[in-house]
Amino acid sequence: MKIETVYVPTDHYIDGKRVSGSASFEVRTPIDNSVLGTCAGGNKDLIDRAVEAARAAFHTWGKASAVARGVVLRRFAQRIRANKAALSIVESTDNGGLRHAIAAHMIERSAQNIEFFAARAEHIGGEVVPGSTNTDIVTYEPAGVAALITPWNGPLMLSTWKLGPALAAGNTVVLKPPELAPLSCGLLASLAEEAGVPPGVLNVVHGDGTVTGQALADHPGISRISFTGSPQTGRKVATAAAANLVPVSLELGGKSPFVVFSSADLDAAAATAARQYFNAGQVCLAGTRILAERSIAQSLLEKIREKVGAMRIGDPRDESTSIGPLISARQFERVKGFVDRARAQGAEVLFGGRQHSAGELYFEPTLLAPVSQKSEIVQNEVFGPVLTWQTFDEEAEAITLANDTTFGLAAVIFTGDPAQAERVGKAIVAGTVWVNSFFVRNLAAPFSGFRLSGVGVEGGNRSFDFYCNVKNLSIDNASFQRGASSGPGRPH
Ligand SMILES: NC(=O)C1=CN([C@@H]2O[C@H](COP(=O)(O)OP(=O)(O)OC[C@H]3O[C@@H](n4cnc5c(N)ncnc54)[C@H](O)[C@@H]3O)[C@@H](O)[C@H]2O)C=CC1
Numbered sequence: 001m002k003i004e005t006v007y008v009p010t011d012h013y014i015d016g017k018r019v020s021g022s023a024s025f026e027v028r029t030p031i032d033n034s035v036l037g038t039c040a041g042g043n044k045d046l047i048d049r050a051v052e053a054a055r056a057a058f059h060t061w062g063k064a065s066a067v068a069r070g071v072v073l074r075r076f077a078q079r080i081r082a083n084k085a086a087l088s089i090v091e092s093t094d095n096g097g098l099r100h101a102i103a104a105h106m107i108e109r110s111a112q113n114i115e116f117f118a119a120r121a122e123h124i125g126g127e128v129v130p131g132s133t134n135t136d137i138v139t140y141e142p143a144g145v146a147a148l149i150t151p152w153n154g155p156l157m158l159s160t161w162k163l164g165p166a167l168a169a170g171n172t173v174v175l176k177p178p179e180l181a182p183l184s185c186g187l188l189a190s191l192a193e194e195a196g197v198p199p200g201v202l203n204v205v206h207g208d209g210t211v212t213g214q215a216l217a218d219h220p221g222i223s224r225i226s227f228t229g230s231p232q233t234g235r236k237v238a239t240a241a242a243a244n245l246v247p248v249s250l251e252l253g254g255k256s257p258f259v260v261f262s263s264a265d266l267d268a269a270a271a272t273a274a275r276q277y278f279n280a281g282q283v284c285l286a287g288t289r290i291l292a293e294r295s296i297a298q299s300l301l302e303k304i305r306e307k308v309g310a311m312r313i314g315d316p317r318d319e320s321t322s323i324g325p326l327i328s329a330r331q332f333e334r335v336k337g338f339v340d341r342a343r344a345q346g347a348e349v350l351f352g353g354r355q356h357s358a359g360e361l362y363f364e365p366t367l368l369a370p371v372s373q374k375s376e377i378v379q380n381e382v383f384g385p386v387l388t389w390q391t392f393d394e395e396a397e398a399i400t401l402a403n404d405t406t407f408g409l410a411a412v413i414f415t416g417d418p419a420q421a422e423r424v425g426k427a428i429v430a431g432t433v434w435v436n437s438f439f440v441r442n443l444a445a446p447f448s449g450f451r452l453s454g455v456g457v458e459g460g461n462r463s464f465d466f467y468c469n470v471k472n473l474s475i476d477n478a479s480f481q482r483g484a485s486s487g488p489g490r491p492h
């Protein structure tokens with residue numbers, strides 16, 4: 001398939017070869033909802049082939065030194081950077097993300113995802129735990145074949161976030177990209193090949209989640225499953241992992257609070273609130289529930305209205321666009337359904353609330369109030385450009401509202417009071433709490449979701465705890481002491 005001047009392979013990539021599909025599926029661009037072409041679909045047989053290739057490649061890749069793997073992976077990261085223009089136009093066309101934002105942030109982050117873990121793996125090192133009778137030597141061994149399953153809202157960034165640590169630690173992988181935006185991961189496989197990633201180390205099998213994704217999650221030859229997507233699918237993946245007793249890492253949805261206290265820099269808070277509409281709100285980390293202290297609420301609302309009013313909605317390939325389309329007609333209907341039901345329950349539209357004239361899949365950035373805490377619009381993830389607006393009088397009330405959710409992925413706090421930042425940050429139940437900032441990602445820091453937002457922790461060395469078998473070699477201290485006169489295996 002060709003996207004502008006870029007040739008994009010749409011076959012599977014198994015054992016270093018392009019492989020035709022057992023079926024094919026349509027790929028559409030959300031820009032105008034037109035069909036771009038078809039992509040190979042996968043089935044159980046293709047998953048079997050990919051897992052077999054990955055298992056064979058594990059014998060060499062898993063035994064190579066982290067330094068040797070690092071040489072190849074750093075070249076892979078460089079190929080990603082060098083292909084920024086191609087990757088960003090392909091992903092933008094495929095998933096409707098902003099081309100300039102993908103080029104400026106996502107590609108660099110994708111390269112860093114690979115590079116960071118390549119460097120980190122060279123220093124995993126292990127630990128020595130001295131004990132009175134035994135000395136424990138802790139080593140990290142690659143687990144085997146990792147199944148990686150990723151969503152459409154950030155295919156490159158979220159796939160490389162898994163590929164980096166899995167490959168750097170010595171695992172081989174089978175990646176199942178999102179069927180709604182499979183193209184950039186197809187291109188990624190070619191870049192891995194150009195970088196010298198050996199055949200079988202990185203395999204890509206496209207296809208529908210319920211067929212290809214499920215076959216991958218179910219496969220008994222898999223040693224780890226890392227999944228990013230919805231909680232509903234996360235449950236199915238976890239069930240498959242349980243059947244094979246395989247460790248699973250789940251990064252799921254969110255309904256994060258965005259709390260603004262009266263001491264906050266309101267201009268900064270408003271600018272960051274407007275950013276929650278980026279990617280048309282299809283961001284799991286987005287702070288979608290704005291909670292404003294009553295004394296500054298009106299002023300904050302006006303500032304947010306002004307910032308959002310200045311955002312241009314339209315073709316995501318244009319430099320001046322701030323908000324692009326939703327991923328599909330189904331997602332559009334889903335988002336619209338949430339807004340319609342909230343209105344039927346008494347919410348008013350403070351701004352937005354309907355389709356935008358830019359096209360079929362464009363929805364205006366929307367803010368709804370009043371909303372009751374137990375309503376669907378406050379409790380469920382919309383995954384669209386729809387935020388809710390609530391006010392509070394006391395800090396304790398803000399914390400109660402923030403935590404009254406089944407999710408726990410992220411939270412954003414704006415305050416001018418450092419003690420308050422610490423108090424509230426500690427009290428909020430979420431894997432990541434940003435203070436006076438948003439989406440700053442230090443790859444060495446832990447990344448996780450609490451409650452329905454996930455299972456497991458990745459980031460920094462915690463990623464290696466997941467992608468490795470952490471082994472303890474426990475040696476009797478007395479056995480090998482110099483000069484000892486008897487005992488098995490004593491050196492002379
Ligand atoms: N916590 C995080 O880091 C992130 C979470 N998300 C969440 O992802 C969701 C949106 O993404 P979607 O692609 O709609 O999610 P989804 O759960 O429908 O699909 C995610 C991936 O799982 C695959 N899949 C679907 N059914 C499967 C099955 N039975 N077995 C194995 N794989 C299967 C899909 O083909 C896709 O590749 C939102 O809930 C969002 O919050 C998205 C990005 C990041």
Ligand SMILES: O=C(O)/C=C/C=C(\O)C(=O)O
Pocket residue numbers: 153154161282283284285441447
């Ligand atoms: O930064 C990460 O590793 C994950 C980010 C998740 C999103 O950007 C998203 O869901 O959109």
